[in-house]
Each structure stands twice: as structure tokens, then as C-alpha cells.
Amino acid sequence: DDIAAITTAQITALKATQMAALTTAQVVALSEDQVATLTTAQLAALTTVNLVQMSTGQVAAITTAQISALTTAQIVALTTDQVETLNSGQLAALTTAQLAKMEANDIAVMTTNQVSNLSTAQISSLTTAQIVALTTDQVAAMSTEQLAALTTAQLAKMETDDIAAITTAQITALKTAQMAALTTAQVVSLSEDQVATLTTAQLAALTTAQLAKMETADIAAITTALITALTTAQIAALTTAQVTALSEDQVATLTTAQLVALTTAQVAKMETGDIAAITTAQITALKTAQIAALTTTQAVAMSEDQVAVLKTAQVAALTTANLAALTTAQINALTTAQVTALTTAQIAALTTDQVAAMGTSQLAALTTAQLAKMETADIAAITTEQITALKTAQISALTTAQVVALSEDQVATLTTAQVAALTTAQVAKMETGDIAVITTAQITALKTAQMAALTTAQVAALSDDQVATLTTAQVAALTTAQVVTLTTAQVVALTTAQVSAMTTAQLVSLTTAQVVNMESDDLSAITTAQITALKTAQIAAITTAQISALTTAQIAALTTAQLTALTTAQIVALSTDQVIALKTAQLAALTTAQVTNMETDDLAALTTAQIKALSTVQMATLTTGEVKSLTTAQVAALTTAQLTALTTAQVVALSTDQVAAITTAQI
Numbered sequence: 001d002d003i004a005a006i007t008t009a010q011i012t013a014l015k016a017t018q019m020a021a022l023t024t025a026q027v028v029a030l031s032e033d034q035v036a037t038l039t040t041a042q043l044a045a046l047t048t049v050n051l052v053q054m055s056t057g058q059v060a061a062i063t064t065a066q067i068s069a070l071t072t073a074q075i076v077a078l079t080t081d082q083v084e085t086l087n088s089g090q091l092a093a094l095t096t097a098q099l100a101k102m103e104a105n106d107i108a109v110m111t112t113n114q115v116s117n118l119s120t121a122q123i124s125s126l127t128t129a130q131i132v133a134l135t136t137d138q139v140a141a142m143s144t145e146q147l148a149a150l151t152t153a154q155l156a157k158m159e160t161d162d163i164a165a166i167t168t169a170q171i172t173a174l175k176t177a178q179m180a181a182l183t184t185a186q187v188v189s190l191s192e193d194q195v196a197t198l199t200t201a202q203l204a205a206l207t208t209a210q211l212a213k214m215e216t217a218d219i220a221a222i223t224t225a226l227i228t229a230l231t232t233a234q235i236a237a238l239t240t241a242q243v244t245a246l247s248e249d250q251v252a253t254l255t256t257a258q259l260v261a262l263t264t265a266q267v268a269k270m271e272t273g274d275i276a277a278i279t280t281a282q283i284t285a286l287k288t289a290q291i292a293a294l295t296t297t298q299a300v301a302m303s304e305d306q307v308a309v310l311k312t313a314q315v316a317a318l319t320t321a322n323l324a325a326l327t328t329a330q331i332n333a334l335t336t337a338q339v340t341a342l343t344t345a346q347i348a349a350l351t352t353d354q355v356a357a358m359g360t361s362q363l364a365a366l367t368t369a370q371l372a373k374m375e376t377a378d379i380a381a382i383t384t385e386q387i388t389a390l391k392t393a394q395i396s397a398l399t400t401a402q403v404v405a406l407s408e409d410q411v412a413t414l415t416t417a418q419v420a421a422l423t424t425a426q427v428a429k430m431e432t433g434d435i436a437v438i439t440t441a442q443i444t445a446l447k448t449a450q451m452a453a454l455t456t457a458q459v460a461a462l463s464d465d466q467v468a469t470l471t472t473a474q475v476a477a478l479t480t481a482q483v484v485t486l487t488t489a490q491v492v493a494l495t496t497a498q499v500s501a502m503t504t505a506q507l508v509s510l511t512t513a514q515v516v517n518m519e520s521d522d523l524s525a526i527t528t529a530q531i532t533a534l535k536t537a538q539i540a541a542i543t544t545a546q547i548s549a550l551t552t553a554q555i556a557a558l559t560t561a562q563l564t565a566l567t568t569a570q571i572v573a574l575s576t577d578q579v580i581a582l583k584t585a586q587l588a589a590l591t592t593a594q595v596t597n598m599e600t601d602d603l604a605a606l607t608t609a610q611i612k613a614l615s616t617v618q619m620a621t622l623t624t625g626e627v628k629s630l631t632t633a634q635v636a637a638l639t640t641a642q643l644t645a646l647t648t649a650q651v652v653a654l655s656t657d658q659v660a661a662i663t664t665a666q667i
Contacts (some may be wrong), residue, residue, distance in 0.1 A: 003029045008037040016045035024053045032061035040069030048077035056085040064093035072101040080109040088117035096125030104133035112141035120149035128157040136165035144173030152181030160189035168197035176205035184213040192221035200229030208237030216245035224253040232261035240269035248277035256285035264293035272301035280309040288317035296325040304333035312341030320349035328357030336365035344373040352381035360389030368397030376405035384413035392421035400429040408437040416445035424453035432461035440469040448477035456485040464493035472501030480509035488517045496525035504533035512541035520549035528557035536565035544573035552581035560589035568597040576605045584613030592621035600629030608637035616645035624653035632661035640666055 003026045011034045019042045027050040035043075035058045043066045051074050059082045067090045075098045083106040091114055094102075099122050107130045115138045123146045131154045139162040147170050150158075155178050163186045171194045179202045187210045195218040203226050206214075211234050219242045227250045235258045243266045251274040259282050267290045275298045283306050291314045299322035307330045315338045323346045331354045339362045347370045355378040363386050366374075371394050379402045387410045395418045403426045411434040419442045422430075427450045435458045443466050451474045459482045467490045475498045483506045491514045499522040507530050510518075515538045523546050531554045539562045547570045555578045563586050571594045579602040587610050590598075595618045603626050611634045619642045627650045635658045643666055 004031060004034075006034065008033055011037050012039060012042070014042060016041050019043075019045040020047060022046070022050060024050050027051075028053050028055065028058075030058065032057050035061040036063055036066075038066060040066055044069050044071055044074070046074070048073055052077050052079055052082070054082065056081055059085045060087065060090075062090065064089050068093045068095055068098070070098060072098060075099075075101045076103060078102070078106060080106055084109050084111065084114075086114065088114065091117060092119060092122075094122065096121055100125045100127055100130075102130065104129045108133040108135060108138075110138065112137050116141045116143060116146070118146065120145050123149045124151055124154070126154060128154060131155075131157045132159060134158070134162055136161050140165045140167060140170075142170065144170055148173045148175060148178075150178065152177055156181050156183055156186075158186065160185055164189045164191060164194075166194065168193055171197050172199055172202070174202060176201050179205040180207055180210075182206075182210060184210055187211075187213050188215060190214070190218055192217050195219075196221045196223055196226075198222075198226060200226055204229045204231055204234070206234065208233055212237050212239055212242075214242065216241050220245045220247055220250075222250065224249050227253050228255055228258070230258065232257055235261040236263060236266075238266060240265055244269050244271060246270070246274060248273050252277040252279060252282075254282065256282055260285050260287060260290075262290065264289055267293045268295055268298075270298065272297055275301045276303060276306075278306065280305055284309050284311055284314070286314065288313050291317040292319060294318070294322055296322050299323075300325050300327060300330075302330065304329055307333045308335060308338075310338060312337055316341045316343055316346070318346065320345055324349045324351055324354070326354065328353055332357050332359060332362075334362060336361055339365045340367060340370075342370060344370060347371075347373045348375060350374070350378055352377050355379075356381045356383060356386075358386065360386055364389045364391055364394075366394065368393055372397050372399055372402075374402065376401050380405045380407055380410075382410065384409055387413050388415055388418070390418065392417055395421045396423055396426075398426060400425055403429050404431060406430075406434060408433050412437045412439060412442075414442060416442055419445045420447060420450075422450060424449055427453045428455055428458075430458065432457055435461045436463060436466075438466065440465060443469050444471055444474070446474060448473055451477040452479055452482075454482060456481055460485050460487060460490075462490060464489050467493040468495060468498075470498060472497055476501045476503055476506070478506060480505055483509050484511060484514075486514060488513070491517045492519060494518070494522055496522050499523070500525045500527065500530075502526075502530070504530055508533055508535055508538075510538060512537055515541050516543060516546075518546065520546050524549045524551055524554065526554070528553055532557050532559060532562075534562065536561055540565045540567060540570075542570065544569055548573045548575055548578070550578065552577055556581045556583055556586075558586065560586060564589055564591055564594070566594060568593060571597050572599060574598075574602060576602050579603075580605050580607070580610075582610065584610055587613045588615055588618075590618065592618060596621050596623060596626075598626065600626055604629040604631055604634070606634065608633055611637050612639060612642075614642065616641050619645045620647055620650075622650060624649055627653045628655065628658075630658060632657050636661045636663060636666070638662075638666060643667075 003022075011030075019038075027046065035054070043062070051070075059078075067086075075094075083102070091110075099118075104127075107126070115134070123142070131150075139158070147166070155174075163182070179198075187206070195214070203222070211230075219238070235254075243262070251270070259278070267286075275294070283302075291310075299318065307326070315334070323342075331350075339358075347366070355374070363382070371390075379398070387406075395414075403422070411430070419438070427446075435454070443462075451470075459478070467486075475494070483502075491510075496519075499518065507526065515523075515534075523542070531550070539558070547566070555574070563582075571590075579598070587606070595614070603622075611630070619638075627646070635654070643662070
């Protein structure tokens with residue numbers, strides 16, 4: 001009671017030693033007015049034991065000047081109740097050194113109002129232990145200036161719950177250095193709303209390790225405006241799960257530099273919708289390794305516009321599996337330059353549907369090496385419109401297996417230039433069915449070397465109309481082996497011009513069956529050189545109709561061997577003009593059987609020179625009818641030997657006029 005009775009004037013007179021000597025009961029007895037009157041020295045002299053016994057009212061009475069004079073020991077000694085009693089003015093009066101000595105428990109009991117009134121200097125002086133002690137409500141109550149005042153060390157010690165409690169307004173106040181100081185656990189604790197609020201500078205300040213720990217939902221929350229702020233290093237640091245979490249809008253906003261920074265593993269994890277969202281400008285920036293890393297579903301997800309803008313190197317980088325998976329519309333979108341850039345392995349991987357979908361300009365753009373690698377099934381799938389678009393060089397480059405794979409419709413559509421471009425090896429491998437459908441216009445386009453390359457089976461497959469269309473040069477180019485295989489119908493189909501163009505070797509190779517089936521007009525058109533080259537067996541096989549159609553020049557050209565090969569029927573079939581055309585040497589070579597079967601009119605038509613050419617043996621074999629047919633001029637021309645050779649029967653058969661014609665010289 002005595003202590004309480006001391007006036008404020010008296011209380012200020014007490015020495016520091018006297019103040020330190022006060023008992024706790026005496027200190028507790030001090031009125032709030034007395035406490036407020038104490039000098040800073042007097043208050044600082046109070047023991048920590050006495051100070052902690054002061055009531056909340058007494059503590060509240062302490063002036064800002066007094067509170068700033070408290071020793072660090074006294075500050076440490078303050079109870080949580082006393083700290084809660086401190087008003088904003090008192091707290092603001094605390095020095096940074098005093099505040100740094102306050103126990104963590106005391107910091108934790110501060111009201112949100114008390115915390116929000118701390119100066120930025122005081123905030124930055126808090127120890128890491130005090131920072132850890134802050135509650136989520138206290139952190140949420142801090143001003144943007146206070147948060148910005150936190151050191152990187154302080155921020156790194158803030159609990160994850162506290163980080164999560166930071167408002168979107170507060171998060172934007174953090175400096176880039178503070179952002180970079182966040183632990184990976186703190187980054188994980190960031191909410192989607194917080195991430196979405198980050199500035200481009202803050203996002204760019206995050207380390208690759210921090211960004212890699214960000215939850216996929218947070219990654220998805222990054223705005224399209226923010227996504228472009230990520231550095232290429234940050235992009236490359238994203239996990240495959242984070243890349244998968246990117247939205248189509250985010251992907252479409254990425255810069256070309258960011259896209260290029262993606263690893264092949266990241267690219268392979270992009271969703272098909274994201275692939276489709278890539279702009280044409282972006283897709284051309286992708287590296288060949290990234291293109292090669294695409295999955296088949298991703299490759300199929302590309303739009304036709306995207307496919308069309310791919311660089312030739314990018315197209316060549318597509319795996320064969322991816323290329324084979326492309327839709328026909330995507331294949332059709334390829335430019336001619338892109339088609340030319342396809343590897344031979346890619347060409348071989350194309351499906352029949354893809355090949356059939358290619359435009360004529362695309363097919364025409366294929367190199368000969370590419371076309372040669374196309375599978376036979378793909379060749380067979382080419383439409384007739386496509387086949388005509390192929391260049392002659394491309395046609396020449398087809399493998400023999402590919403030529404075999406051509407359908408009859410495809411072959412029938414080939415242009416004359418394409419047909420002429422086929423190599424002899426290719427022609428020799430064409431199926432007989434394909435040969436049979438070649439048009440007359442195509443057949444005439446074949447070179448002589450191509451004709452000579454045809455197999456005997458192919459020659460036999462030619463229709464009569466095709467044979468009749470062959471040029472004389474083509475006919476002359478046929479080998480003897482080919483000529484021998486000509487069917488009866490084909491031989492009949494030969495024109496007189498074609499037969500005349502045949503070489504002697506070709507004519508000689510004809511079988512007797514073929515010769516027999518030659519038209520009389522065709523046979524009569526061959527030259528004397530050709531007729532002379534015929535074998536005796538061929539001559540003997542000629543029909544009477546054919547023999548009678550021969551010209552007098554052809555008859556006169558027959559060798560004695562050919563003439564003696566004529567059958568009696570053929571001799572009989574000779575016309576008077578043909579007989580007259582016989583040379584004396586030819587007549588002299590006739591067998592007695594042939595002479596015997598000569599018609600009387602033909603014999604009577606012989607000149608005196610021809611009659612004289614007959615041998616005595618031939619004269620002796622003449623029939624009495626033939627002797628009677630001799631003219632008086634012929635009889636008068638007979639030599640003495642010929643007359644002497646006549647048999648009694650032949651002489652008896654002579655008419656009086658014939659006998660009268662015999663000269664004395666003959667007798």
C-alpha cells in the first residue's frame with residue numbers, strides 16, 4: 001500500500017538500485033500511472049522476475065520510450081499474455097534487436113493486427129525461428145511491403161502452410177530473389193490461384209529444380225501470358241507429367257525457342273490435342289530429333305496444314321511407323337518437295353491406301369531411287385490416272401518385280417512415251433496378260449530392242465490386231481525364236497508389208513505349218529531374195545493356192561533345189577505364165593515325175609529355148625498327151641538327141657504336122 005501511495009513525482013526519484021530492490025509484490029502494486037511515469041533507466045532496472053509479474057494493464061501503460069529501453073533479457077522474459085497486451089505503438093517502438101530476442105512463442109501469440117503493424121525493418125529482423133512460429137493467419141495479415149521485406153533466408157524458413165496462406169495480392173509482391181529462394185516443398189504448396197497470379201518476372205525467377213517440383217495442376221494454372229515468360233532452361237526442366245498437363249492454349253502460346261527446348265522425352269508425352277494446337281509457325285521450328293520422337297498417335301494428330309509446312313528434313317525424320325500411320329489426307333497434304341525428301345525406308349513403309357491417295361504431282365516428284373523401293377503391292381495400288389503421271393525416267397527405274405505387279409488396267413493406260421521408256425529387262429518380265437492388253441498405239445511405240453526382248457510366251461500372247469499393227473521395223477526385229485512361236489492366227493494377221501520386211505533368217509525359221517497358213521498375197525509380196533532363202537521343206541509345204549499366187553519373178557528366182565522340191569500337185573498348180581518364167585536351168589533340173597505331171601498347155605507354152613533345155617531323160621518321160629501338145633515350132637527346135645530319145649509310143653503319138661515340122665538336120 002505504501003508503494004501504491006507514492007506519487008508519480010516521488011516514483012521518478014527512485015534510484016535504479018532501489019527499483020531493482022523492489023519485490024515482485026511491490027512491483028505488482030505499482031499503479032498504471034506510476035508505471036507510465038517510470039524513467040527508462042528505472043524500467044530497465046527491474047528484474048526479469050519482477051517484469052514478468054506485471055499485469056497486462058501495467059504492461060499496456062508502458063510508454064513507447066520506456067519499451068524501447070527494455071533490455072533484451074527483459075524482452076525475452078515477457079510472457080505471451082504480456083506480448084498480446086502490447087499495442088501497435090508499443091510494438092512499433094521495439095528495436096529490431098529487441099524484437100529479434102522475443103521468443104518464438106511470443107511471436108506466435110501476436111494478433112494479426114499486431115503483426116500487420118510491424119515495420120518492414122522489424123519484419124526483416126525476425127529470426128528464422130520466429131518466422132517458423134508465425135501462424136497462417138499472421139502471414140495472411142502481413143502487408144505486401146512486409147512480405148517484400150522478408151529476407152530470402154526468412155522466406156525459405158516459412159512453413160508450407162504459411163506459404164499456402166499468402167494471398168494472391170501478397171504473392172505478386174514477392175521479389176524475384178525471394179521467389180528463387182523458395183524451397184521445393186514451398187513451391188509444391190503453392191495453390192493454383194497463387195501460381196496464376198505470379199508475374200512473368202517471378203515465374204522466370206524460379207529455378208529449374210523449383211519448377212520441376214510444381215504440381216501438374218499448378219502448371220496447368222499458368223496463364224498463356226505467363227507461359228511465354230518461362231526460360232528455355234525452365235521448359236527443358238519440366239517433368240513429362242507437367243508437359244502432359246499443359247493445356248492446348250498454353251502449348252499454342254509457347255515461343256518457337258521454348259518448343260525447341262523441349263526434350264524428346266517431353267515431346268513424346270505431349271497430348272494429341274496439344275500437338276494439334278501447335279501453330280504452323282511453331283511446328284517448323286521443331287528439331288528433327290523431336291519429330292522423330294513423336295508417337296504414332298501424335299503424328300496422326302497433326303493437321304493437314306501442319307503436315308504441309310514441315311521442312312523436308314523434318315519429314316525425313318518421321319519414323320517409318322509414324323509415316324505409315326498418317327492418314328491419306330495427311331499424305332495428300334505433303335508437298336512435292338516433301339515427297340522427294342522421303343527416305344527409301346519411308347517409301348517402303350507407305351501403305352497401299354496412302355500410295356493410292358497421292359496426287360499425280362506427288363508421284364511425279366518421286367526420285368527413281370524412291371520409286372524403286374516402293375513395294376509391289378503399292379505399285380499395284382496406283383490408279384490409272386496416277387500411272388500416266390509418272391515420268392519416263394521413273395518408268396525405266398521400276399524393278400522387274402514392280403513391272404510384274406502392274407495390273408492390266410495400269411499397263412493399258414501407259415502412254416506411248418512410257419511404253420517406249422521400258423527397258424528390255426522390264427519388257428521381258430511383263431505378264432502375258434499385260435502384253436495382251438497393250439493398245440495398238442502402245443504396241444507401235446515399242447522400240448525394236450524391246451520387241452526383240454519379248455519372250456516367246458509374250459509374243460504368243462499378242463492378239464491378231466496387235467500383230468497386224470506392228471511396224472515393219474518391229475517385225476524385222478523379231479528373233480527367229482519369236483517368229484517360230486507365232487500362232488496360225490498371228491501368221492494370218494501379218495500384212496504384206498510386214499512379211500516383205502521379214503529378214504531371210506526369219507523366213508527360213510518359219511515352220512512348214514506357219515508357211516502353209518501364210519496368206520497368198522503375203523507370200524507373193526516377198527522379194528526374190530527372200531523366196532530364194534526358203535528351205536526346200538518350206539517350198540514343198542506351200543499350198544497349190546499359194547504356189548499359183550507366186551509372181552513369175554519369184555518362180556524364176558527359185559533355186560533348182562527348191563524347184564525339184566515341188567510336189568506334183570504344186571507343178572500342176574503352176575500357171576502357164578509361171579511355167580514360161582522358168583529358166584532353162586530350172587527346167588533342166590525338173591525331175592521326170594515333175595515333167596510328166598506338167599499340164600499340156602503349160603508345156604505347149606514353153607519357148608523353143610526352154611524346150612531345148614529339157615534333157616533326153618526328161619523327153620523320154622513325156623506322156624503321149626504331152627508330146628501331142630508340143631507345137632510344130634517346139635518340135636522343130638528339138639535337138640537330134642532329144643528326138644532320138646523319144647520312145648516308139650511317143651513317136652507314134654506325133655501328129656502329121658509335128659512330123660512335117662521335123663527338119664532334115666534333126667533326122
